[in-house]
Amino acid sequence: HSALRTPHLHYTYRFLIVPETIGSVAYLSHHEDLIPKMVGGLFLEMLGNDSPHALQGSFYGDTLVDKTLWTALRGLDPQAYWGDYRTVIGNDERQFNAPGVRVPMLSLSRVEPPDLPTRPYREYHSSFDTPEIITEERLAESRDVVLGLLGAWERNLYPVNNFKGEVFASGQGIWIDYRINPEGHRVLFRVMEHCDGTLSVAEIAEKVGTTFQAAWDVVALLAEKDLVRLEDRPRTTDRGRQTTDDRPRTIDHGR
Template sequence: MNGAQMHALVERLYPLCRSITGNGVRRTLEIVGEHIPLEIFEVPTGTEVFDWTVPQEWNIRDAYIADASGNRVVDFQQLNLHVVGYSTPVSARMTLEELRPHLHTLPEHPSWVPYRTSYYAPNWGFCLAQDTLDAMPDGEYEVCIDSTVEDGSLTYAEHVVPGQVTDEVIISCHTCHPSLANDNLAGIAVAVALAQSLDNPYYTYRFLFMPGTIGAITWLARNHERIGKVKHGLVLACAGDRGQLTYKKSRRGDADIDRVLRYVLRERQHKVVDFSPYGYDERQFCSPGFNLGVGSLCRTQYAGYPEYHTSADNPDFVSPQAMEDTLAVCREAFSVLDRDRRYVNLSPYGEPQLGKRGLYDSLGGRSDAKETQMAMLWVLNFSDGEHSLLDIAQRSGLPFDSVAAAARALQGASLIKE
């Protein structure tokens, strides 16, 4: 899946009204399922998941504010951000003054519509441009939200790429945001493309498409026994804007995923930030009871761009090139992670004689030792069970690929073992 294809997927998913539950999520997963096979999970309202309870399901068919002439001045059909997520149903006539406490605008960006939700406190409201509000005369309006908040279920999906081992890497992205492109349709698109690109990986890769917070908590609660298998993970969000890449470290700070991402990003313009307990679902994976080696990859970070959580985060805000670049970093990172293992030198007393195995030049005295030979010496010397190939690549300054190739050659010659 190239950048243009990822962008097309973003555009196709954009109009759907997603939330933490409901048919918008189901339809989104159907479309994703056209690209990669998904297993869909429905968790009933009322299910207890750690400290939380799966909420009632929200669905919405229509919503608007109409003026005295019956013109819809605010219309859900035009943009689903216009309704506060999880708004309870309303059908009423009220004056602008009565309506005002239910209206949300962004005065600093008067033409943009903000994104607001009220998942756990029953409420209703509209989000609109400040310009629109300013143009609304006093008087009476017809207010309609044709929604339901009823027992149902929370929907999430998994896509698994089996590996050579059952130890897992989880790739997670949130599916609960309505018409917001960078946050997080771009993350979904990159995850789909990444899943497609994996070819017989070492680790088992589990892709999680689920609503933020409650989805991750639900998944963790239902997969408690699997957590021991999760060795690494990455939360993908805001994967398509034109800013430079940002890697947010896991809570551990020195997990393998942290070291791999820093290594892969080292020659790109990028930013690395420490873990903080805010942002996306790394908050849950890195809660102290789990403390998983899960980092987060974004381009411009959460709340770091004005378009964040507004109608300006539309498909034009994300670019095919940026998504391709995010994908390339992911692919390189997991390629390194998949090969980054610790070996033990089976001939650790002095150097083994590489020459008699055809691994070393017979003509000595030259000052330009070859990278492949140097890589073998590095792997032999540091394969003491403590240093991984990535450690060796970083310490030696040699490319990871050369170090991994040297390890393969040495393993082939029975000079090292895993």
């Protein structure tokens, strides 16, 4: 996947294939030194059946990982749905979210919506729950979704404005006519309003009510026009909200 082929990844990734439950317990037990370095994870289960994608949130539900993966999934698969922690399915993600660990581990699976009596899926734990219900096509779709989610996570940076005041959109060649494309116009200006270094792309997408991809398209366009720069951590330009670390420092060489 192009998003993960670059040599300049911001994160490292571990792909764990372990026995259910006890495998994750054993891994965490033998790698406690890695737990503080884990920013999040995604547990994968039941991705070959005919049900829609379901993204189950972490224990906290509002972490940057939660926001990034959900806003990105909305763009990758509009038929997918969200479920809070332990409301979709329960498996190894519990071990990572447990007390003393608390790594925000989400899960992606194919599960029937909550209002259907056949959930998680019709054949589940029956004599019909065989490899025959899995198709290579659906596995490939889920693979592409996962890679798309990781690509969004890699691009979830903080747009910091190089501009002051509202941008002269037509002068910059980025105007979107609200009469022709009202949603594109809305997203353009709402995203620009939030490009002050305090929010990541996913957080902006959440506030604006759009997908990660739509917010990223605007941010990438602004970066191309040198209207914003991308940082890997918050860096506000709003003087009223600057922290001590953000404020410009004057060094007195006479002391």
